[in-house]
Amino acid sequence: MSATEAIQIPHLGGSNIGYRFGRPYDPSLPTLVMVNSFTTSVELYRPQFADEQLSTTANLLAIEPYGHGQTRAAYAQFTYWDTAVAALQVLDALGIPDAFVLGTSQGGWIAARMAMLAPGTVKGIIPLGTSMDFESQRSRELGCWNGVEFCTPAIDALAQPVGDDWVIPTELVDATLAEGMGDDVPDDERAFWHRTHQQNYAGDAGRERLRISSINLRDRDGLHGRLDAVRCPVLWMHGTADRVYSVANAEEEIGLFTGSAKAELRVVEGGQHFLSATHPEVVNAATVEFIDRWK
Template sequence: MSDTQTITVPHLGTSEVGHRFARPYDASLPTLVLVNSFTTSADLYRPQFADDELAATANLLAIEPYGHGRTRAGYAQFTYWDTAVAGLQVLDALGIGEAFVLGTSQGGWIAARMALLAPRTVRGVVALGTSMDTESPRSRALGCWDGVGFCSPAIDALAEPVGEDWVIPVELVDAVLAEGLGPDVSPDERAFWHARHQEHYTGDAGRERLRLSTVNLRDRDGLHARLGGVHCPVLWLHGTEDTVYSVANAEEEIRLFGSSPHAELRVVDGGRHFLSASHPGAVDAATVEFVRRFA
């Protein structure tokens, strides 16, 4: 993978948005935007960037949401809608007129927001281990996690200013990895994400980015009443071992894409919440098929 770069866009009082191409841009190929999950970065898509068939099918462009990686906002507050707008502005700045968007967990609902905001730009959505609801009683009744219970203690713990020597506690990183990848994260993978998180979330500014990212996860708005505005094809992949959002929830929500010409749910046996990382072979093969079909 190439190093993550930043590009300036006008949103939120001007922003620097972290992004990374797998290979030099090829105008003859469609583009697939990759949006990462909670507290991770473009590095989440290392398996996708290493997949020669996927990289030969589309330009792979990872874009880091507000509060994540190297993305920084000129204004103090941001939401998932802001990341959707900024992602579209990155495409404009790079001269890319159309793209597919793949998102893991929070990246899935950011991808849906991008499709809602710019139906002429987003050619298709690949949603992985996601939800289109709030952190609601409805979703918990369908077997989804208690996102409020997970996020609220961290929000409270991050409420006060800290010194510039502060780094994200490894206990919080391990909690994210447990939800995303399950109990059997390898020592090398755990060490990698400890280092990446402690690179991105340092000092008081890092504390505040982490707190706002957690607030967004807990308090986001739902998309159920808006999903009829998604007019592109949708492929939703969901793992049977996803302990955050359930297959039952995905089965209900895929039916809400009523204006999509093709809305399909595929269940991945053994797949974890960070499905692009736990089962990259299944994700990459399905994505290649999807992009080739609808490009």
């Protein structure tokens, strides 16, 4: 697996986008873009990079959203639409003509945005443990979390400038890990994410990126009225133990992809919210099958 690099694109006044290839790019293979979940980085996809069958099926290319990992922009404000545009510009800058897109949680709705913006580029999307709604009363009635309650205390706490020695509090990291991976996060995995988050969210610039990322999660726009613009096939995988978004919500929303070549929901028994991390064998095998079918 290669190291994380940054590539320059023009969006948002000029941006450096963090990305990582699993192996050197092979133009004879299809490409799978992987977009990580809230506050994580390309390291979320270590289980995918380590999978031999997936790695020989497609070029694995993890791209970090605005506010995450090594991605930086000249403009301080950004939305999920900006990340969708940026990811497409990364493909163009790397000379990759088309790709499948897998996204975990927020990565799922970024994948959908990419498919809407560039139907000729995105060959299929694989949303994992996600939602296509805003933080609505409808979604809460279907068993999804209250993202406003989860995000607002952190947004308020991060409102004031901090010194150079500031790092993200571990309790914020632990709250995200609990929602994403459940209560039984191994000690070494927890320690890994404590270190990684504190490297990525340090100083006042790190505080600001974390705050805007949290605002994006809480205040995002819903996609229900736009989903008929997704033309490519969709494989949505959702875990029964997902604390954030419910299977019932996924069951409703998969039916909104009315323009898709084929839209399928696959329920994963015991799967957590960060499904690519907690159930990689299931996700990887289904992804190989999906790419082989639609490449």
